[in-house]
Amino acid sequence: MAKELERDLGLPSVLAISIGAMVGSGIFILPALAMKMAGPAVVLAYLLAGVLVLPAALSKAEMATAMPEAGGTYVYIERGMGPLLGTIAGIGTWFSLSFKGALALVGGAPYIVLLFDVPPQALALSIAAVLIGVNLLGVKQTGRIQVALVGVMLAAMGWFVGGSLGDVDPVRFDGFFEGGLGGLLAATGFVYVSYAGVTKVASVAEEIEHPDRNIPLGLLGSLAFTTLLYVLVVTVIVGAAPTANLAGSSTPVADVAGGTLVQWGVLVIVVAAILALVSTANAGLLSASRYPFAMSRDKLVPDALKHVSDRFDTPTTAITLTGGVMLAMIAFVPIDDIAKLGSAFKILVFILVNLALVAFRESDLDDYDPAFRDPLYPWTQGFGVLGGLVLLSQMGLVPLVGALVITGSDALWYGAYARRRVEREGVMQGELRRRVGAQAAERTRMTFDTSSTAGHVVVGVTEDLRPDRETALVEMGAALAEALDGRLTVVRFDAVPDQLPLKSAAEIQSPDDVDFETRMDRFGTSFDGPFEYGEVVSHDVRHAVANFARHHEVDLLVLERILADERSWLDERDLDWISRHCASDLVLVEPTPLTVLDRIALVTDSGPFDPRKVELANGLASAAGARLVLVHAVPAEATEDQRATIRTYHDDLMELCTVSVGSMIVDEEAPDAVARAVSTADLIVVESDENWWARLLDRREPQRIAEAFGGPAIVVRPQQAGGPGLVRRVLERLAL
Missing domain, CATH: 1.20.1740.10 (Amino acid/polyamine transporter I)
Structure with a gap:
């Protein structure tokens, strides 16, 4: 002593x-x-x-x-x-x-x-x-x-x-x-x-x-x-x-x-x-x-x-x-x-x-009691x-x-x-952490309360998408549209050679086009909200997707997420370009039948969950009758105050969600470790931030967690124009 x-x-x-x-x-x-x-x-x-x-x-x-x-x-x-x-x-x-x-x-x-x-x-x-x-x-x-x-x-x-x-x-x-x-x-x-x-x-x-x-x-x-x-x-x-x-x-x-x-x-x-x-x-x-x-x-x-x-x-x-x-x-x-x-x-x-x-x-x-x-x-x-x-x-x-x-x-x-030798933090850091957590929860609450009643969700598909994957993708898009209390549009984007005039290509209807219309007519009878479908032909698919989203004021753009070893109709560079050139939130979905979803993990490894991601994950879990688990990855040296703040933040989100919600804090940030922690989930939802400064702040790529998970995953790319700025994002990453 x-x-x-x-x-x-x-x-x-x-x-x-x-x-x-x-x-x-x-x-x-x-x-x-x-x-x-x-x-x-x-x-x-x-x-x-x-x-x-x-x-x-x-x-x-x-x-x-x-x-x-x-x-x-x-x-x-x-x-x-x-x-x-x-x-x-x-x-x-x-x-x-x-x-x-x-x-x-x-x-x-x-x-x-x-x-x-x-x-x-x-x-x-x-x-x-x-x-x-x-x-x-x-x-x-x-x-x-x-x-x-x-x-x-x-x-x-x-x-x-x-x-x-x-x-x-x-x-x-x-x-x-x-x-x-x-x-x-x-x-x-x-x-x-x-x-x-x-x-x-x-x-x-x-x-x-x-x-x-x-x-x-x-x-x-x-x-x-x-x-x-x-x-x-x-x-x-x-x-x-x-x-x-x-x-x-x-x-x-x-x-x-x-x-x-x-x-x-x-x-x-x-x-x-x-x-x-x-x-x-x-x-x-x-x-x-x-x-x-x-x-x-x-x-x-x-x-x-x-x-x-x-x-x-x-x-x-x-x-x-x-x-x-x-x-x-x-x-x-x-x-x-x-x-x-x-x-x-x-x-x-x-x-x-x-x-x-x-x-x-x-x-x-309570223990701060100065005599002067x-x-x-x-x-x-x-x-x-x-x-x-x-x-x-x-x-x-x-x-x-x-x-x-x-x-x-x-x-x-x-x-x-x-x-490595201290496990405490100052009262200002703790107070800042608590306030940032409360404000992040309040921002999510406002997103739940003020979602547009005319939210427009567009699901983009291609002619080479297998019918079973197409059906699963559209079902997931419908669940997301229901979460936004909005309308659903399914658009098939067909790429044609530069030599073929677009007008001629649009007038040619193949048997596959008829099958697509038949499937959409059948789906429309089972969807409770406003629904429509159509086809777009283009020499440049990524421009067509971005132009459609801008022209039709799309709130949420749902596209197929293809694993690295499979062919993709839009590669990562195309998706980055679309994300920068339209105001829509972008959701990349690994098509999965809703009937197989029993446990959905909502994962973050840096800062709070994006409010739109919480809203969409809740809607998807509600449509599938699944349990939602909030998963937060923190450094091994994270203080008990930080963990307590995260638990309080999760409790606030649980009150907002309409489904059964669990909470998990993973004491390791490596993508493989996070993926192992959520290995029992049927689907994971992660967020990928496309701002350059956000990439500099993040020590890890959230998509790497999806890749390490190996199973069905959804990657949400929210538009940050109305979100927190650089200083706020830094504070949120430090706090949560």
Whole structure:
């Protein structure tokens, strides 16, 4: 049994961790760099970034009180949106937090050089090693050190603001919006990462005392305080700059302090900068290490990462790994573009955090009972998602491509390692699955309720079709016409040589033509609905069939389905062409006497059943007095939620059908396996989608199931013009 973490962090530690994670590079490194993008409006950029972070802070505060577990962002996204997005968020956030900690130490080098003549990289590596050791010793020690570091740093920054406000020159704010709206948004996205630490405390929620109270107070209190501090500090940096060329400086706070404070003021600010950056690195290491720890408990990464020391009650393996990554980054990774990448990915993660809260709220889970609830839901989350998307659009190509690379790598890890080890899905995925299933059933219900009372069914035959097969084909067409409460037309399409004029061919009546008319006259006396028959001669049969269907406004076109080893009057290319050039639903039938049908299997191996297919299968079973079985093939790794959704969907369809209906879920998608599962059926009904994008989405050809079955089969090719579009089809395939 895995050892649990101790609850040793009180409200002061929570505030210190959150503030310390924010007040670092956001004050001492980034302001001057952001000034190059927005000019004096960098002050507004910091305020706007704080406002845009607020939705994620509120969302995390609510979810953290409902799930006070180690892992923070990862836990909420994984529980809310599923293990795939949880893996992407967990690994990506772990990487970005580790880098932000390394960046704080590397970015503090210019300040360190002002005091000490030492190699900055060596010093950064040494400090990182010390912090790793402190984190290994225990979270209580980490929290106490964080309180001390943040306290000293905030005192120094308070002195900096108080001693420098009198030197602020309004002239420095001339041309406030010189960077334009684009510059303001770019700067806002750039400094967004300064606030990322506000939610880091959620990653150690499992170690916080009284989480119901301390987590919301810690998150919201630290965000409000830090936003005010940022605005004041950046106002001083812009307004009291010793020169107009401060933009781009690597030590902006020290540069300003040298002109506004007493002689030894620079020393105090440099010390504060070092403390702030060390506290940022410490908080980053503390929170980042909890991501692999939490993910290992959910089997998304190796089990070794969930080890907790019996002596120190800390996740030593996760801390060691995170510390090693930070050391490697300090030693080898350039910081400029990757800093932007970290900000872009943090925006993306915060968008997912807001969506995760929506998932929990809309799913109405019985065990989701947070002590704190966002009072402005869902407007807060909508604002956060929209604002994040706007900022992402202004981040530039490099960070967006980098974020996509990280996301893709995380998805590959999930597919290669984690997918086989997890059997759960997020509440949003489950809720989406249920809604898609309900909507698919409702679409079928509407098809049953609104079928045209004048539905026109045409059965196409040829002169070389054996009389017994012709009779069976027409009987099945009649059953389908009855299902549509429509009229039936049987048309014999005769192909004649190009040299023979069509008019002459139409006037020549052979004995076989007389036999056809006799058979149709006899059939017409036994069919209860409107019935007619005729013959069409043509040099090009497929054009004749398509033209007839268009001209006579045919709703359902029934043609003979010929097995591969037999001659066909229309081959697959002809059928594809007909399907594209007429508005009729196409049904390919293996002629079978209705009297031999006792069990009909309606099969799908990708997504829900097409509503027309259900309607036709029900009508055919009704005419034959047969039992209908709904057969759904799913992957072997399908979750129990997916199977439950399919069972509910089948139950809804059973209520619509007028015949006896059974249900079957096949835990394998291979055509041979599906065919074996329905081997006791007398007839199977499958659907073949002719849209190119549907073929790309489907990993299997439904007709291969019919071929593997080897017995009588019906292939339905519904027209998709009035059906669901690409996005809906993707969702349906994922859901069912």
